[in-house]
Amino acid sequence: MDLAKPIPVFRIFGIQVNLDFSWFVVFFLVSYTLAEYFYPYYYPGYSTGVYWLFGALSALLLFTSVLLHELAHSLVARHYGLPVKNIYLFIFGGVAMIEEEAPSPKVEFLIAIAGPICSFLLGSLFFLIAYFYPENDIFNGLINYLMYVNFALAFFNLIPALPLDGGRILRAIIWAKKDLLTATKVSAFTGKAFAYFLMLLGVLSLVKGNFLNAVWYFFLGWFLKNAAEVSYEQTKLSLLLSQYKVENFMQTLKPLLYSDTVMTLMTVYYPFYRVSTYPVIGNDGKIYIVSVKDASQIPQHLWNETSIMSITKPLEVYVSPYDNLYKAFKLMDRYNLDEIPVIYNNTVLGILKRSAIETILEKYFSEKKESF
Numbered sequence: 245m246d247l248a249k250p251i252p253v254f255r256i257f258g259i260q261v262n263l264d265f266s267w268f269v270v271f272f273l274v275s276y277t278l279a280e281y282f283y284p285y286y287y288p289g290y291s292t293g294v295y296w297l298f299g300a301l302s303a304l305l306l307f308t309s310v311l312l313h314e315l316a317h318s319l320v321a322r323h324y325g326l327p328v329k330n331i332y333l334f335i336f337g338g339v340a341m342i343e344e345e346a347p348s349p350k351v352e353f354l355i356a357i358a359g360p361i362c363s364f365l366l367g368s369l370f371f372l373i374a375y376f377y378p379e380n381d382i383f384n385g386l387i388n389y390l391m392y393v394n395f396a397l398a399f400f401n402l403i404p405a406l407p408l409d410g411g412r413i414l415r416a417i418i419w420a421k422k423d424l425l426t427a428t429k430v431s432a433f434t435g436k437a438f439a440y441f442l443m444l445l446g447v448l449s450l451v452k453g454n455f456l457n458a459v460w461y462f463f464l465g466w467f468l469k470n471a472a473e474v475s476y477e478q479t480k481l482s483l484l485l486s487q488y489k490v491e492n493f494m495q496t497l498k499p500l501l502y503s504d505t506v507m508t509l510m511t512v513y514y515p516f517y518r519v520s521t522y523p524v525i526g527n528d529g530k531i532y533i534v535s536v537k538d539a540s541q542i543p544q545h546l547w548n549e550t551s552i553m554s555i556t557k558p559l560e561v562y563v564s565p566y567d568n569l570y571k572a573f574k575l576m577d578r579y580n581l582d583e584i585p586v587i588y589n590n591t592v593l594g595i596l597k598r599s600a601i602e603t604i605l606e607k608y609f610s611e612k613k614e615s616f
């Protein structure tokens with residue numbers, strides 16, 4: 245089993261929910277703490293089985309609360325046309341993998357605030373339930389726990405430190421007044437400051453002898469620090485690459501025709517263009533795609549009689565020559581491609597290679613190093 249690979253669990257509103265392996269660790273830790281300490285201490289008189297049942301149920305509902313929080317971000321993002329790849333649940337909670345950067349401060353603000361609003365509403369709901377269910381039994385404990393965790397999720401996430409929601413809200417506000425780069429710089433700075441503060445709490449916990457808390461604070465701080473740095477780098481990358489248009493970096497290329505054979509691809513196109521995927525015009529006028537890898541599976545003596553159409557796939561993804569390189573780069577990342585066809589008005593113009601984008605990045609980063 246590959247521990248680094250997230251485990252797909254289910255889809256909700258068309259969004260895939262994935263669990264990281266670390267989720268199971270925290271699920272167990274939360275269940276254990278609640279079953280062995282919280283419930284027996286505040287609600288004595290039940291059996292161990294009941295405590296564990298409520299411990300596991302509470303942990304499950306805690307993660308449901310996190311999932312709903314992430315779902316709120318995701319649905320607002322999708323409402324504004326930003327694709328959501330999946331929701332990822334892991335040791336520190338959840339992340340909605342939104343694939344594109346918000347196009348404006350307003351959209352950034354609304355996506356960011358949706359999560360804490362959802363958690364706040366859930367917290368209020370459990371507050372009301374607790375109000376109408378004053379019985380001091382273990383159910384009351386569960387309701388109180390859920391009220392507490394949802395309010396905690398709302399308020400913790402509102403801390404103005406990237407990558408927390410509050411950091412995104414801060415970024416949106418500064419972005420509206422100044423520019424995206426400055427906004428990201430400031431909120432990544434507060435993000436790192438907050439991360440170091442958590443690590444300091446880790447050290448203090450260690451001094452006090454609370455090893456588990458120390459480890460927790462330290463890793464959370466370390467995770468947030470990295471994430472704040474990545475957000476800043478990501479923004480720089482997006483601003484750099486969105487200045488360039490695909491048309492200036494693509495390689496022009498003539499598509500294959502449905503009447504061509506594998507022989508044409510392997511002996512004419514491939515030696516000439518040296519790319520690994522080629523657009524093909526089908527007899528229905530649609531564009532298909534063929535890869536040299538698939539063609540090379542066919543025995544050479546059959547190349548001349550094998551129609552190119554027998555190994556084509558439908559065209560899944562392409563860019564326009566007027567798209568910017570950041571969009572192309574993100575698409576290549578999402579679909580795990582080294583090349584992407586450039587198509588305009590159903591006409592194949594060429595292909596954009598990942599290496600063309602990487603050349604720009606290398607040039608940019610080497611110039612940056614020289615300026616230090």
Ligand SMILES: [Zn+2]
Pocket residue numbers: 313314317359360401409
């Ligand atoms: Zn959030």
